[in-house]
Amino acid sequence: MKKTSFSLITLALLVTANFFFWAYINRPDKVQSWVGPMMGVSFNPMRADNNPTKGIYPSEAEINDDLSLLVGRVHAVRTYSVQNGLERVPELAAQHKLNVTVGAWISSNPVESQKEIDALISISRNKHADNIVRTLVGNESLLRKEVTVDELIAYLKQVRKRTWRPVSTSETWDIWLAHPELANEVDFIAAHILPYWEGIPAEEAVDYVFNRYQALRDAFPDKPIVLTEVGWPSDGQPIRGATASKVNQVRFLRDFLNRAKQQGLTYYVVEAFDQPWKQDIEGSSGAYWGIFTADREAKFQMQGDVFNMPDWRDWALIAAILSMLLMTLFLFTRVNMKLSGKIFFGIIANLSASTIAWTTSIGVSQYQTTLSLALWIILLLMQAMAILVLLVETLEISEVLWSSGGQRSFKPLSAPSDFVYPKVSLHVPIYNEPPEMVKQTLAALAKLDYPNLEVLIIDNNTKDPGVWQPVEAECKRLGSVFRFFHLDNWPGYKAGAINYALTQTAKDAEIIAVIDSDYIVDPNWLKGLVPYFSKQDVGFVQAPQDYRDWRENSFKALCHWEYAGFFQIGMVQRNESNAIIQHGTMTLVRKSALESVGSWGEWCICEDSELGLRLYRAGYDSVYVKDSLGRGVTPDTLSGYMIQRHRWVYGAMQILKHHWRALLRSKQSCLTPAQRYYFLAGWLPWFSDALALLFTFASLLLTINIMLDPVHSELPVNAFILPTIGLFGFKVFRTIWLYHARVGCSTLQTLGAALAGLALTHTVAKGVWQGLFTSGRPFMRTPKFEKSRPFLAGLVTIKEELCLLILLWYAAGYMMSLEHFDNVTGQLWVAVLLVQSTPYAASFLMLLVNIAPNLSFKQSKKLS
Secondary structure, eight states, X not given: OXXXXXXXXXXXXXXXXXXXXXXXXXXXXXXXXXXXXXXXXEOOOOOTTOBGGGTBOOOHHHHHHHHHHHBTTEEEEXXXXXXXXXXXXXXXXXXXXXXXXXXXXXXXOHHHHHHHHHHHHHHHTOTTOTTEEEEEEEESTTTTTSSOHHHHHHHHHHHHHHOSSOEEEEEEHHHHHHOGGGGGGOSSEEEEOOGGGGTOOHHHHHHHHHHHHHHHHHHOTTSOEEEEEEOOOSSSOOBTTBOOOHHHHHHHHHHHHHHHHHHTOEEEXXXXXXXXXXXXXXXXXXXXXXXXOTTSOBOOOSSSOBOSSTTHHHHHHHHHHHHHHHHHHHHTTOTTBOHHHHHHHHHHHHHHHHHHHHHHHHHHHSOOOHHHHHHHHHHHHHHHHHHHHHHHHHHHHHHHHHBOOOTTOBOOOOOOTTOOOOEEEEEEEESSOOHHHHHHHHHHHHTOOOSSEEEEEEEESOOOHHHHHHHHHHHHHHOTTEEEEEESSOSSHHHHHHHHHHHHSOTTEEEEEEOOTTOEEOTTHHHHHGGGGGSTTEEEEEOOOOBSOTTSOHHHHHHHHHHHHIIIIIHHHHHTTTOOOOOSSSEEEEHHHHHHHOXXXXXXXXXXXXXXXXXXXXXXXXEEBOSOOEEBOOOSSHXXXXXXXXXXXXXXXXHHHHHHHHHHOOTTOOOOHHHHHHHHHHHHHHHHHHHHHHXXXXXXXXXXXXXXXXXTOOOOHHHHHIIIIIHHHHHHHHHHHHHHHHSOOOHHHHHHHHHHHHHTHHHHHHHHHHHHXXXXXXXXXXXXXXXXXXXXXXXXXXXXXXXXXXXXXXXXXHHHHOGGGOSHHHHHHHHHXXXXXXXXXXXXXXXXXXXXXXXXOOOOOOOO
16 A cells, blocks of 8 residues: 555656746747737738638628727738728728728739729729728739739829829738839838748847848838838748747847837737738648637737646646556556656656647637648547557567566476376478478477377478478387378368368377477477476466577578567567467467367467467466477568468457457456457557557658648648657667666677568558458468578568658658758658658668578677
8 A cells, every 4th residue: 555655656746847848948938028909910801711812701790899809909901802891891990099090902803803902992082991001912913923013003093093092002021122113103112021931040030020121211212102011921931041930030129120110110010910811822821820820819818928728737737647657557557667667657658748739729729621731630649659669669669677576487397206297289380381391390399208199290281292292201110109191182271280180189199289391499498398287277388499500691680680579578478367379380289278278279370379368368378498309490681570470460360350258348348458458558559550650641741741831831740759759769778778678699699580570560560451351361371491582572572561662761851952941840750751761761771681691790699
C-alpha cells in the first residue's frame, strides 16, 4: 500500500511538471500596447457559412451588426464591392458614425465590371452620404492580370468624370512603382504593403512597411499615399521567413499602429473579420487576417500581454487527464516494475498526451471544411496509433530494464535418477530441401541423448525423387527410430505434413517435438526440457531459434542479430507473464493438450503461433528456456529473408482476425490480461510499419499537391512529426538501449540489427495490409542454401522499395528548391520525407551487403 501511494505521488508530480511545461511554452509575450481606435479596416461582412464564389451572402441585418462591432475600434471601413448588399454599407455605416472608402470590384468580365462602376458612381454622387471619403476602382486587378493598364485607366476616367470624391485604384506597392503612368489618373496612391506575402520575418515586417511606404513617397511626391491594406495573419502556412501566428499578428499591428500614428499615415488594416472562404483562393492563411474571428470574437486585446494560445490551461488540463489515464491503464498492473521504470514511462506518457492535445488544439482553432475535418480526424487517429506504439515500446523498455522479474526464468533441467522419461515423437517436415542439409539434421537427431524417442520425417509434395529419396535412404540407414513418409499432392503445407505425422505417431508417445529441416540440435535438448512436463498444466516448452552460419558473411550476421532481439528480449519478457509466441521449431507440445485443442491449423500459415494461442486459451502454461539448444541456417538472400518475415506477419494477421474476440475479451477464453496484452502489443510494431506506409503515401500526395499549387497548399507538419521523426528516433534509441542491456553484441552489431529490421519495414507493412484484407495466401517456405542473386535480380526483389525511395528523395529535393517553403515548416517537411525514406534506403543497403559476401563484418560475441 505504501509503495502504491508513493508511485501515485510520483506520477502526480509528473503531471504537475507537465502542466508547468505547458505554462512555460505558453508564457506571455511583452508587446507594446495600442490605445484608441484604428484609423480604418478592410470590411468584408462574410460569415463562416457565407461564400461569394457560391453566391451566399450575409443579410443587411448581419452587415449592420458587424458595423456596430467596429464602433469605438475604428474610424472608417473600406469595402471591395458595391454589389450583393455591400452597396448598403455607406448608409449603414453612417448610422454608426463610421467613414467609408467605397470600392468597385473590377474583373476580367467587362459586363460585371461596368455594373460595379455604375453602382460606385451612383453611390458616390449621393450628396447625403457625407461619410464616403474615397472611392476605389478595382482591387489588385493588375496584379491578378484581369485587366490591362489601359483598361483600368479607362475605368478610372469614367469615375473621375462623374464624381467629386477622391478616386484611385488599389494595388500592391510594386505595381505602382512598375506603372507610374497610373499616378496621373488617380487622386491618391492606394497601396497594399503586406510583408507576410513577401516572406519577410515578423520582427522585420514593420520596418519593411515603412521602407516601402517611403519608396512610394519618393516616387510620387505630389500624391497623397493611403495604405489600403496592411496587416498580418494569425494562422496559416509560413512563407519563407514569415510565420503566421496570433502573437506575430498582434505584435505587428501594435507596432505598426503606434508608428503610423507618430508619422501621420493614413491606413486600413486588413481586415475586420476572418474570411474562411478565402482559403480556396489565397491558401490557408487567407482565412486569418481579421482582428475578429469569423464568429465575431475578438482575437486579442490591444493592451497588455499576448498569449499565442490563450486557452492553453484547458488543453494542459486535457493533457493531464489523458496522461493519468494512460499511466493508470499501463502501469498499475505492473506490480514488479521499479519506480524508475514508472517514472520513465510517466514522462513519455505525459509528452504523448501533450502532443495529442497540442495537435488537437491546432485543428480546433482552425476553420474546417467537411473534407479538411475528415482529414484532421484521420491524422489524429493515425497519430494516436503512433502514440500507442510509442507507449507500448516505452513499457517494454521499462519492464526490461526496471522490473524485478526473473520469477519465470527457466534453464535446462537435470532430472533425478529415477525420473521416467516419457516417449517423444519428433516430427521433421521437409519440402524440396537439399538432401545433404537434411542429412546433417538427421545425424544430429541420431545423437540425441534421450532414451524414449521416435523420429518421423514427412516429405510433402517434393516432385523430384532425386531430392527426397536420399533422405529416405538415410532414414533407413539410421535404424527403426527414424521413419520416413513421402506424400504427394498433400494439402495444408507444413501444418498438413505434421498433422499427417500425428496420425502416424506412436500411441504411447506423450510429447510431440517439432524442428525445421535445417536444425542441428544439441544432444541434451530433449533431456533438459522434457522434465518440465512433469507439471500437468504445462502445454508446451519452447527453446529459441538460433543460427549456426551467421559468421559466414555480413548479410547473415545482420540477420542473425536482428533475430536475436526477439528471442533475447521480447520472448524473455513475455515469458515472465506466460505469454510467449510458440514458433514451429525447437518446440515441444504435450500430445494430450494438442489433441484437446485440435490439430495444427492448416488454414493459417503460422500454424505454430496459432496453436500456442489456442493452448493458452485452453488454460495451459508454457515454458521458455532462453538457452540455445539447436541452430538452423540463416536465409541466404534478401529475398528469402523478406519471404520469411512476410509469412510471419501475414500469419499473425490471420490469427488476429480468427481470435480477435478472445484477444479482446471472451468468457470462453482463459487468456489472462497479460497474455492478451502481449499478443496484441507484440504485433503492434508491425501495425506501426503499416501505419508508416500510409503516412508515406500521404506525404507523397501532399508533396504532389505542393508541386501543383505551392501557394495554396497546406502542410500539416505537426501531425507528421511524431509518427515519422519522433517514432523513428525512438525506435532507434530503444533498439540500441535494449540490445546493449540484454543482447550480447557490440554497438556495431546492434546498428547492423537495426539496419536489417529497417530493411523489412515495407515487407512488414505489406504483410499487415494483405493479412487484414485478404485470406488464403499460400505458405511460402524460406529457401535454404539459396544462391546469392545478381545485382539486377536483387533490384527486382526490392523494386517497390526502390520506387518509394526515389519518389521520397525526389520529393525532398523538390521541396528544398521551393523558395515559398524556405522556412522551418519546409525544412521539417524535408526531414519527414527523408526519415520516411530511411527504411527503403536500408533495403537497398541490405541488398548491397547481400550481393557482396566478401564484405568483412567483425563479430566479437555470440549469443549466450
